[in-house]
Amino acid sequence: MSTDALREMVERISWFSPVDYEIFLFLETHDILVSPKILAENIGYDRQYVYKRLRVLTEAELLESNDGIYELTDLGRKFLAGDVDEDDLPEP
Template sequence: MTDREVPDWLTEMDKEIINVLGTNLILSPSIIAENIGRSREGVGNRLNSLQAGGLVRKVDRGKYELTEEGYKYMDEWSDLDEEYHPWHGKTEWELRNSDSEES
């Protein structure tokens, strides 16, 4: 995986949302909000930003999942931040080698 900078527009809430979606589940804003202790409205707003940034995708009305790009960013800050140890249904090898598969 290439070194990439985490976009400066990503907030702590964004990281929390991505970490929850990194459980390899499709979730609604309400469920995400409940799991991270944030407001449903705040989560909905940040999901729109994350979707525009290509890190999450809407799979159905009110249901979101993490994109491959989102998993890559999550993997990068989990290397930097000892407190982040997300389970995302993929091995580290799968995440790191997905760059070469996309080429």
């Protein structure tokens, strides 16, 4: 699935950054546990920036972290399926 397809699949979230779509695209496509460094290498963004966005997405309960390793939450999977609106997301 392309980034454009992902953007069409989920509602545009006002506080999202373009890298957030790349993060979701990678996690949806690979469904693996991933570190910020590995994720950044695979999506072509700076590791520090990816780490900051991962923290925001974790605060919004779309991702969860266990010792710096990230994965989608059930809410994140529902969001990708188009079943969650911005109003349903916790404020990061």
